[in-house]
Amino acid sequence: MAAPTILMLNHNLVRRGTFFRCIQFARCLVKSGFDVTLISASDQPRLRTRRSFDHSADATHQALTIIETPRFGSVGQHDGGWAPVDIVFRLGHVLRHRYDIVHAFDHRPNVSFPWFLSRCAHKSIHVADWADWWCRGGIITSRRRFQFLDGWEAALEEGIKRAADGVTVTSRVLEQRALSLGILPEKILYLPSGADTERIKPLDRTECRKRLNIPLGARVVSFVGHALWDLDFLVNAFRIVSKADPKAMLYLVGSEWKEMKGVLSAGYSGLHIRSAGLVSPEQLPMHLAVADVHALPLQDTLVNQARGPIKLGDYMASGRPIVTQGVGDTGALVEKEAIGLVTGTTAEDFARGMATLLADPELCVQLGHRARQVAEQQYTWKQCTKPLLDFYERLMKGKQKSI
Numbered sequence: 031m032a033a034p035t036i037l038m039l040n041h042n043l044v045r046r047g048t049f050f051r052c053i054q055f056a057r058c059l060v061k062s063g064f065d066v067t068l069i070s071a072s073d074q075p076r077l078r079t080r081r082s083f084d085h086s087a088d089a090t091h092q093a094l095t096i097i098e099t100p101r102f103g104s105v106g107q108h109d110g111g112w113a114p115v116d117i118v119f120r121l122g123h124v125l126r127h128r129y130d131i132v133h134a135f136d137h138r139p140n141v142s143f144p145w146f147l148s149r150c151a152h153k154s155i156h157v158a159d160w161a162d163w164w165c166r167g168g169i170i171t172s173r174r175r176f177q178f179l180d181g182w183e184a185a186l187e188e189g190i191k192r193a194a195d196g197v198t199v200t201s202r203v204l205e206q207r208a209l210s211l212g213i214l215p216e217k218i219l220y221l222p223s224g225a226d227t228e229r230i231k232p233l234d235r236t237e238c239r240k241r242l243n244i245p246l247g248a249r250v251v252s253f254v255g256h257a258l259w260d261l262d263f264l265v266n267a268f269r270i271v272s273k274a275d276p277k278a279m280l281y282l283v284g285s286e287w288k289e290m291k292g293v294l295s296a297g298y299s300g301l302h303i304r305s306a307g308l309v310s311p312e313q314l315p316m317h318l319a320v321a322d323v324h325a326l327p328l329q330d331t332l333v334n335q336a337r338g339p340i341k342l343g344d345y346m347a348s349g350r351p352i353v354t355q356g357v358g359d360t361g362a363l364v365e366k367e368a369i370g371l372v373t374g375t376t377a378e379d380f381a382r383g384m385a386t387l388l389a390d391p392e393l394c395v396q397l398g399h400r401a402r403q404v405a406e407q408q409y410t411w412k413q414c415t416k417p418l419l420d421f422y423e424r425l426m427k428g429k430q431k432s433i
Contacts (some may be wrong), residue, residue: 033065033092034426037129039120039145041111041138043073044098045311046256048135048161050340051200051223053094057086058415060094069123071116071140072098079119097123099140111138120144125151131422133157134194137164137187145190155425158194159221160204163336196425198418200338201359207336219421222359224414225343225405229311232349232402233319244304244320248279249388251353252321254314255284255341258293260327260334263377265298267327270381271388272301278388280325283309283317318348322394323370323387326354330375334358346405351397353383369401 036059040052049070056066072080077100083093099120101113117140124132124144132154134145149156164170165184174180188211191197197213198221199205208218239246251271253264261282268280279302282290287305291298309317318324324345328334335358342360345352352370354360365372373383387394 033063034130034422035065036067036131036133036422037124037127037148038066038068038133038135039141040068040070040135041141042070044070044096045073047340048159051159051161052135053084053096054224054226054411055415055418056094057084058412059419060092061412062415062419065092067095067097067127067129069097069099069120071101071111071113075102076100111136111140113140116140117143121147124148128152129154130426131155131157133159133198134190135159136161137183137190139186142186142190146193149193153429155195155422155429156193157196157198157422157425158190159198159200160191160208161200161338163204163207163332167332168336169333195429196421198421201336203336203358219417221418221421222338222409222414223340223343224411225347225409227347227402227405227410230315230318230344230347232398233315235319235322238316238319241316242306242320244279244281245277247277248302249275249277250279250281250321251323251325251384251388252281252283252318252350253325253327254318254344255339257339258285258290259331260329261290262294263329263380264325264327265294265301265303267377267380267384268303269298269301270378271385274385275388276302278302278384279304281317281320282306283314314344315348318344318350321348321350322391323384324348324350324352325380325384326352326360326364327380328355328357328360330355330357343405343409346401346409349398349402351387351394351401353380353387355380367400367404368397369404370397 038052038056040049042049052068056068059066080098082096084096085093099116101116121144124147132148134141162169164187165180171180192211196217197208198219205220271278282305286307306317352364354364355375356372361372364370371383373379
């Protein structure tokens with residue numbers, strides 16, 4: 031019997047944002063016997079598609095197929111799902127290929143347009159993933175030059191979920207939003223992201239600092255990620271820490287320094303900040319290991335309340351304590367599992383949290399060990415994929431009964 035086929039449509043560029051959520055679920059699904067194809071936009075301008083095969087599952091399983099779609103323009107112009115050549119390729123792909131399950135990760139045009147076309151053309155199961163609050167006060171509302179576009183895209187963001195056979199959500203806030211749209215509870219799956227405990231392991235801090243030329247006596251707070259919405263807040267909090275602790279260092283990973291400077295207000299000069307820029311997934315564990323403390327700033331906004339940051343799993347897997355605010359599922363998890371400190375929402379509160387851990391190495395070790403333990407016992411990607419497998423199977427059974 032042929033393996034069930036799954037198409038995952040991701041709006042991000044490869045190796046950015048939700049791509050990591052997609053590929054980790056995809057790898058686990060391949061191990062479970064599914065034939066998975068993941069389509070994501072190229073991180074470099076290209077005229078043709080690039081097809082590659084991920085053999086991470088192991089040699090006994092079929093490889094995961096990854097298709098990088100073409101696009102024009104530099105990163106920043108077409109990294110949000112609007113590249114016309116990207117959309118056209120995906121439309122053609124879903125017309126030429128029928129999948130048993132088509133899973134859309136968020137709603138951007140390069141995802142929702144081919145998803146709706148597939149839904150019209152094929153009697154497949156169509157699932158929609160909700161990983162961020164985009165419109166109606168979300169990520170892109172304030173960036174609109176013409177605010178009437180927000181309502182148009184909100185109809186797309188919400189419409190794809192209403193039309194889906196099933197909806198996966200990364201946070202309880204988005205689960206409640208899905209319920210408010212009239213989507214039945216049995217069609218919704220709460221699906222948080224996991225921790226890559228296989229690739230990311232607790233490494234020796236001293237050795238990693240030597241390799242990266244970081245002072246051994248520095249007290250390092252790290253921040254990892256492409257989403258820089260709260261970076262200015264973090265730097266303001268770190269400025270308070272630096273005044274009391276001259277050995278404190280802020281170590282930034284995941285974006286180029288010139289991009290980070292673009293979101294910072296004046297006054298970061300003179301602070302002990304080191305930027306590693308973009309690093310490969312293979313190098314990330316070493317960069318995580320140099321830290322004494324991981325920072326996950328989450329100002330109390332609608333966007334952060336709805337998020338399920340993928341970096342949380344990376345932080346946990348690295349075996350270092352986490353400082354965050356009591357916002358959304360992240361704050362609740364850190365507090366419940368005792369894997370770091372949860373602070374108030376002000377920069378002064380966050381600074382006190384960082385300073386408390388930097389001043390207590392034994393507490394850092396204790397909380398970091400607990401973070402790794404929680405990652406291994408509850409949040410491996412394999413464990414997080416199990417509910418998705420059950421969800422798919424239930425949807426497939428329901429589809430068969432309706433035919």
